[in-house]
Amino acid sequence: MGKNLALEGKESLRNDLKVQLPVPIDSKRYLMGKVAFIDVAIFSPFLIISGVLIYFFYQFGLLNQYTFIFSSFPSIVIIAFQMIKHPIRREIPYLRYKVIWNYKFKKREKEFFYRKGAFDMSDKQDARRKIGIKSTFADCYETTDKRFVRVFEVSSINLSLSNKSEKRSTLESFRVFMTTINFLDSIQISQIAQPINLTRHMQHMSKRQKKGSEDNPIKTMLNTGYTNFIENIQKSRELVTRKRYIVISKKISSDREKTLDEIDQLSQLLMTKVESMTFDHSSLSIKQLNNDDLVKLMYTCVDYDNAVSVGDHIVERANDRSSVTVGQNTAKDLINTLQKQLLEKVN
Known part of the structure; x- marks a missing residue:
């Protein structure tokens, strides 16, 4: 009976073109009930410490309710923190997500700076070292782990306004794309919110x-x-547009030119595959991002608030090699002041 209900539920979801997402897989092995072997390994040192303290107080005749509570307190706290689970992801204990992760978040470096010029891996505050992007080269990101990464902007199709036959056709085209492309392991599909331009x-x-x-x-x-x-x-943070991207990468070999040729071939194949996807009344367009587009995308992902206010001047600021950067109006006032001083100056 239960099996028939499960099959009927799956069939209903399939008719509505929906998929039931699985619960996150819990890879822990359990000793009994909700107590896993890893929990026992975490409890054990504190239980031993509590046992040693209780034995110590007993030997010296100091064991009472207060010393017993004092000795047992570390074990009780750790057991409670380990057994209380995340409200949604039941495999993550309270000790991990509320204590350890919060501690690491507070201790991590929060300020990074973009250093113009040559990339220096020893500079720990350089933002490029943290995000893993050294520079843009040949319409690619060159990463610190020696890869060329190319990004493509892809248009989208609104399935919510399509009927069932159009949805099936669209999903079938996407399935064919995913099953026929032979470098699927090097593809990443992303959706990134960006300020209105x-x-x-x-x-x-x-x-x-x-x-x-x-x-x-x-x-x-x-x-x-x-x-x-x-x-x-344009300056409002609440008004955004969501753009879809396909990202491919290639490990840089000893021959950089050969690697660029290989990623060029993959790029052409990917663009052909996307453009050949057939739908009932629509199609997808794909555009390869150039160096300036890559700089804008990186700046938007790293510092969204300033990307809203800076706008199209992102590329100018990124390519500016001067040690001093000023705004457009400030630069005009500075130039006018200097020209006026030159004209009025008496030698």
């Missing part, structure tokens, strides 16, 4: 505004208000 829209609107608002103060005021409104939208 309305720069092109603002440029388009500014061109249209210049045509008919030069002699009309009302239109000028409305256009200024609309421009400020768009800029505020």
